Amino acid sequence: MSEIEAPAEPPVAGRSIAGRWLPALEMTFIYLLSIGGALLISAVLVSITGNSWQTVFGALLDGALLGPGRWGETLAVAAPMLLVALGMVIGVKAGLFNIGQEGQLLMGAMAMAFVGTKLDGPGGLLLIGGLALGMVAGGGYAALAAVMRFRRGVPEVISTLLLVFIAFQVVGFAVTTDWVLRDLDPGRPSRASTSAPLPDDVRLPIVHIFGNEFPVGIIIALILAGIVAFMLNRTLWGFRIRVLGHNPKVAHKIGVGASRMGTRALFLSGGLAGLAGAVMLSGGGSAYRLSPGFSTNIGWQGLLVALLAQSRPLVAIPMALLFASLRTGAGFLAATGVERKIVDVVQGLLVLALLVPPAVQLIRERRRAVASVGEES
Amino acid sequence: MTQSSETAGNLPAVLEAKGMTKRFGSVLACDDVDLILRPGEIHGILGENGAGKSTLMKLLGGLILPDRGSIVIDGKPRRFVEPLDAARLGIGMVHQHYSLVEALTVWENVALGETGALSRERIRERVIAIGERYGLEVDPDAHVRDLSAGLRQRVEIIKSLRREPRIIILDEPTSVLTPEESEQLFEVLGDGVRREGWAVALVSHKLEEVLQATDRITIMRHGRVVEQVLTAEADAPSLARAMVGRPVTLRAGTAAIGSTFEQMLDPGPEASSDGRSPTLEIADATLSAPDGALLLDGLSLEVRPGEIVGVAGVEGNGQTHLSEVLSSLLTLGGGGVMVDGVEIPTGKAGAMASAGVVVIPADRYSSGCVPEMTVAENLLLSSMHKMATRGILRRDEITARALELIDQFDIHVPGPDVPLGQLSGGNQQRVVLARALSFAPKVLVAHQPTRGLDVGAIEYIGERLRAAADGGIGVLLISTDLGEIAALADRIVVIYRGAIIGGMDRSEFDIERLGLLLGGSVGAEGAA
Numbered sequence: 001m002s003e004i005e006a007p008a009e010p011p012v013a014g015r016s017i018a019g020r021w022l023p024a025l026e027m028t029f030i031y032l033l034s035i036g037g038a039l040l041i042s043a044v045l046v047s048i049t050g051n052s053w054q055t056v057f058g059a060l061l062d063g064a065l066l067g068p069g070r071w072g073e074t075l076a077v078a079a080p081m082l083l084v085a086l087g088m089v090i091g092v093k094a095g096l097f098n099i100g101q102e103g104q105l106l107m108g109a110m111a112m113a114f115v116g117t118k119l120d121g122p123g124g125l126l127l128i129g130g131l132a133l134g135m136v137a138g139g140g141y142a143a144l145a146a147v148m149r150f151r152r153g154v155p156e157v158i159s160t161l162l163l164v165f166i167a168f169q170v171v172g173f174a175v176t177t178d179w180v181l182r183d184l185d186p187g188r189p190s191r192a193s194t195s196a197p198l199p200d201d202v203r204l205p206i207v208h209i210f211g212n213e214f215p216v217g218i219i220i221a222l223i224l225a226g227i228v229a230f231m232l233n234r235t236l237w238g239f240r241i242r243v244l245g246h247n248p249k250v251a252h253k254i255g256v257g258a259s260r261m262g263t264r265a266l267f268l269s270g271g272l273a274g275l276a277g278a279v280m281l282s283g284g285g286s287a288y289r290l291s292p293g294f295s296t297n298i299g300w301q302g303l304l305v306a307l308l309a310q311s312r313p314l315v316a317i318p319m320a321l322l323f324a325s326l327r328t329g330a331g332f333l334a335a336t337g338v339e340r341k342i343v344d345v346v347q348g349l350l351v352l353a354l355l356v357p358p359a360v361q362l363i364r365e366r367r368r369a370v371a372s373v374g375e376e377s
Numbered sequence: 378m379t380q381s382s383e384t385a386g387n388l389p390a391v392l393e394a395k396g397m398t399k400r401f402g403s404v405l406a407c408d409d410v411d412l413i414l415r416p417g418e419i420h421g422i423l424g425e426n427g428a429g430k431s432t433l434m435k436l437l438g439g440l441i442l443p444d445r446g447s448i449v450i451d452g453k454p455r456r457f458v459e460p461l462d463a464a465r466l467g468i469g470m471v472h473q474h475y476s477l478v479e480a481l482t483v484w485e486n487v488a489l490g491e492t493g494a495l496s497r498e499r500i501r502e503r504v505i506a507i508g509e510r511y512g513l514e515v516d517p518d519a520h521v522r523d524l525s526a527g528l529r530q531r532v533e534i535i536k537s538l539r540r541e542p543r544i545i546i547l548d549e550p551t552s553v554l555t556p557e558e559s560e561q562l563f564e565v566l567g568d569g570v571r572r573e574g575w576a577v578a579l580v581s582h583k584l585e586e587v588l589q590a591t592d593r594i595t596i597m598r599h600g601r602v603v604e605q606v607l608t609a610e611a612d613a614p615s616l617a618r619a620m621v622g623r624p625v626t627l628r629a630g631t632a633a634i635g636s637t638f639e640q641m642l643d644p645g646p647e648a649s650s651d652g653r654s655p656t657l658e659i660a661d662a663t664l665s666a667p668d669g670a671l672l673l674d675g676l677s678l679e680v681r682p683g684e685i686v687g688v689a690g691v692e693g694n695g696q697t698h699l700s701e702v703l704s705s706l707l708t709l710g711g712g713g714v715m716v717d718g719v720e721i722p723t724g725k726a727g728a729m730a731s732a733g734v735v736v737i738p739a740d741r742y743s744s745g746c747v748p749e750m751t752v753a754e755n756l757l758l759s760s761m762h763k764m765a766t767r768g769i770l771r772r773d774e775i776t777a778r779a780l781e782l783i784d785q786f787d788i789h790v791p792g793p794d795v796p797l798g799q800l801s802g803g804n805q806q807r808v809v810l811a812r813a814l815s816f817a818p819k820v821l822v823a824h825q826p827t828r829g830l831d832v833g834a835i836e837y838i839g840e841r842l843r844a845a846a847d848g849g850i851g852v853l854l855i856s857t858d859l860g861e862i863a864a865l866a867d868r869i870v871v872i873y874r875g876a877i878i879g880g881m882d883r884s885e886f887d888i889e890r891l892g893l894l895l896g897g898s899v900g901a902e903g904a905a
Contacts, residue, residue: 234769234770234772235765235768235769235770236761236762236764236765236768236769236770237768239754239761239770240761242750243747243750243758246747246749246750247744247746247747249704249706249743249744250744250745250746250747250758251726252705252706252726252727253704253705253706253726253727253729253730253736253744253759254727254730254758254759254761255726255727255728255730255731256726256727257726257727258726260726
């Protein structure tokens with residue numbers, strides 16, 4: 001990636017390092033070291049709470065990768081997370097902090113549920129239409145925040161966040177109201193309010209590879225990651241978005257209006273979250289049924305993925321995979337009798353571990369500069 | 378202030394820097410620089426922007442680490458790893474860009490960096506005591522956001538004096554001060570030097586100031602020391618020559634040296650633009666602030682192709698609003714702007730730019746450039762759409778074009794892909810200028826284009842503006858610097874309270890009448 005981190009302060013000693021490969025290798029090593037450290041602390045913690053760390057890590061690994069059908073599951077979780085993160089990245093690049101992905105995702109899923117269960121037509125068409133409408137729904141929902149931002153000056157950080165809670169209520173209303181989306185089948189398995197399941201032909205195809213259900217959603221997400229990276233760095237549109245994000249005045253001067261471009265950016269940002277919701281539902285999330293708790297924090301976690309990737313679309317890919325692994329791995333822990341809360345702690349430690357390397361890098365460069373002065377004098 | 382210079386030379390050095398070297402990428406910012414600071418002496422560091430003055434000061438203050446070189450304080454070699462190390466040894470720094478928290482009060486800002494429990498009373502008393510002792514009075518309970526630039530600087534100085542430093546480093550302290558405020562600052566410094574035996578390093582690119590306030594001068598160019606002289610033995614032309622590396626002869630250059638108007642007003646080429654229809658026409662422009670105050674009050678103005686129109690005026694009479702209207706950043710309440718006879722909607726994103734009006738703003742950070750983006754991206758900001766095929770950028774062409782401009786405008790830069798923020802101020806300004814001129818505008822608006830720049834850069838920019846006008850561009854030069862306007866403009870108009878209240882051609886230049894106009898008194902004649 002060729003983005004440049006903002007050097008607000010004067011260049012710090014030792015920033016310029018001749019070779020490019022050595023530092024990259026070094027950073028990989030530091031990442032491994034700090035993740036290893038986090039795992040070590042986690043192991044100690046698990047042992048202290050009276051469990052065997054071998055069992056816990058074994059369960060995590062089984063749940064995320066090794067168990068039958070598990071890596072397919074992990075990829076299925078990673079797909080919407082990555083889509084949400086990409087949406088966040090677009091917003092940040094335009095200087096807009098859309099943190100309402102959880103709600104936009106719900107709106108996208110609701111659009112998918114509507115198309116799938118209420119409209120008639122050929123399955124393939126309904127599927128594609130549902131995905132598209134999901135994107136529009138999520139984007140439109142985020143665009144509400146854009147309208148408030150550019151018409152009335154309401155900060156989008158606040159409006160997008162508050163819209164999440166409204167989205168929960170809207171979905172709750174939809175799935176409990178007969179004439180909207182509620183499942184009217186008297187023989188439905190659970191008494192909880194949900195929508196009817198998507199018909200078989202309005203679901204993303206399932207490909208079986210090595211006993212895993214390979215989710216098509218991850219392919220969509222990966223392709224979009226590539227497209228977003230390309231758009232931001234190699235196109236005029238991305239250039240304009242970045243100018244807007246850094247300096248709205250300069251952008252205005254060169255003909256990039258904040259409200260037009262910003263609204264588009266927020267629409268796309270929310271659209272990707274909406275698509276994430278549609279992909280989740282049509283990919284088999286909560287048994288193809290929409291329910292109020294459908295989003296299960298994927299929106300929030302995707303936000304975290306984008307933050308840790310420092311708004312670099314391609315770096316978001318490994319981050320999303322890591323977080324998805326933790327999530328699916330955690331699902332297996334219950335069987336070992338370990339408290340789920342421990343997993344939350346482990347997850348927290350890993351987030352910290354990912355924040356450590358950039359800090360270490362800075363300190364090391366400074367030390368190195370000091371040392372080189374020492375040798376000379 | 379120079380009376381101590383005879384004795385000062387004999388005192389032992391309090392700080393001695395030897396062979397200081399610092400490289401940023403491929404740019405050698407400081408190259409084997411020696412500097413000696415003695416107690417009871419103000420040492421001026423003079424040089425162009427990008428000559429390495431600020432870098433040298435940051436090395437002395439422990440803000441950045443040298444690649445090579447040593448610092449000896451009181452005869453002992455020292456090594457700074459962080460700014461606090463320098464502070465502990467009695468070095469106080471006053472930075473070019475203030476590091477104050479606007480939302481906090483004066484005493485809270487002074488307390489920043491303290492450890493342990495804070496005593497509000499003790500710090501307030503300290504602020505007042507320092508204020509009285511050095512003539513730096515400032516209300517300790519005032520919020521910094523409410524203070525003028527001069528008072529803010531006082532707070533900065535009090536911050537550094539709190540640790541009772543013996544060595545005080547000031548990096549371009551007067552660049553944002555009014556002449557009176559500068560005068561006061563030099564009094565404070567002179568006082569401290571006499572009474573407390575401070576050793577002061579004063580970084581500046583203003584010749585007058587260095588000649589007036591210092592005892593000894595070190596001149597830097599391209600990261601090296603080119604000359605060290607006693608102020609008593611120096612004069613402005615020789616210093617300017619040493620700074621730039623050649624005699625400064627151009628009209629544009631004389632403005633910086635501060636010669637008299639008579640010298641500058643050689644007749645100059647007669648403006649060849651008479652009779653041509655104006656390329657830029659502002660008619661009866663009005664603009665109100667949200668509270669109803671009139672910012673532009675029926676301003677009318679014409680610029681013909683090939684002429685430089687200088688808009689003179691005391692700061693705060695609507696110059697910034699005029700420049701922002703021409704940048705499409707403000708929407709007029711009444712009146713209009715026409716380019717080549719076509720009415721251009723004001724305030725519409727990109728409208729002025731696509732009509733061929735290009736603005737070099739007074740504050741390049743506010744609307745002139747994007748420091749986080751690369752030099753190439755900044756150079757091509759307004760013409761990037763020409764560098765794309767169906768929306769996809771042609772990167773090789775962008776790099777090639779950027780290299781061409783870097784070469785053509787003599788921008789010192791490690792490469793086109795370096796973030797603009799890493800360049801020195803003068804080079805950043807060259808990037809802004811290069812972009813403006815390479816855009817082939819019809820109208821070039823330059824608002825304080827040389828503020829904060831050094832002789833060489835001022836000369837260069839003046840030359841470029843002249844060349845642009847000779848090439849048929851209409852140039853509007855908005856400046857509070859009369860010297861600059863007198864040196865460059867074919868026609869001078871005066872802005873006062875949001876309106877043009879009078880003007881004169883170069884041939885009928887009358888300093889007295891200009892002075893009256895600046896003060897708002899319209900003489901016998903009406904507006905231009």
